Amino acid sequence: MIRKQESHDCHIGDIKVSILPVISMDKRHLRRIKTVQKLFALSFSEKNDTDERTTEILEHSTDFDAYIQQYAQKYSVEKIAKVDVAILRLAIFELLIEKKVPPKVIINEAVELGKELGGEKSPGFINAVLGKIYEANIQNTEQ
Numbered sequence: 001m002i003r004k005q006e007s008h009d010c011h012i013g014d015i016k017v018s019i020l021p022v023i024s025m026d027k028r029h030l031r032r033i034k035t036v037q038k039l040f041a042l043s044f045s046e047k048n049d050t051d052e053r054t055t056e057i058l059e060h061s062t063d064f065d066a067y068i069q070q071y072a073q074k075y076s077v078e079k080i081a082k083v084d085v086a087i088l089r090l091a092i093f094e095l096l097i098e099k100k101v102p103p104k105v106i107i108n109e110a111v112e113l114g115k116e117l118g119g120e121k122s123p124g125f126i127n128a129v130l131g132k133i134y135e136a137n138i139q140n141t142e143q
Contacts, residue, residue, distance in 0.1 A: 028101075029109065032090060036113055039086035057093045064092045071132040072125070084122050087113045091130055095138060103138050107131065 038054045050058070057064075065077045068088050077085060091110035095103055107130045114122035 029112075032109060032113060033117070035090050036083070036086045036117060039089060040083050043082045043086065056097070057089055060093060060097065061089055064089045067092055067133055068129060071129045071136075080125075081119060081122065083118050084114065084126060087118065087122075087126055088129060091126070092133060095130070095133065103134050107134060 035051075035054055035057070038050055039057060042050065042054075042058065065085075068077050068080070068085065072080065080088075087110050090113075091106055094101060094106045101109075107127065110130055111123045111127050114126040118126070
């Protein structure tokens with residue numbers, strides 16, 4: 001059943017982030033959108049008004065940024081769009097730490113978030129980086 005959702009607001013300190021109305025999605029997708037928005041907002045503010053999952057991602061952000069840097073060597077993390085970094089951090093967290101969802105689903109979800117929230121080239125960039133992380137760190141352990 002497809003139905004329109006009302007917008008959701010979340011506050012990070014003094015920053016208000018609104019999720020635009022979207023076609024009905026599963027709860028995991030909406031949760032990912034909220035997490036990406038919180039991570040994105042925190043890239044501009046040091047306010048610590050986050051949920052447990054976002055806090056855990058932030059605690060590992062240095063490690064995640066090292067993965068991003070390793071597999072996106074043409075770009076420094078500081079030069080990558082902040083929303084793309086937020087999506088990549090969330091996906092790397094789900095791939096390497098949380099491990100609750102199959103890796104290919106996580107990558108697909110990240111690409112979809114890139115289409116919804118990022119720029120024109122975000123989906124391809126996100127797919128390429130996560131694909132390399134998957135090949136190097138996960139694919140060989142699944143076989």
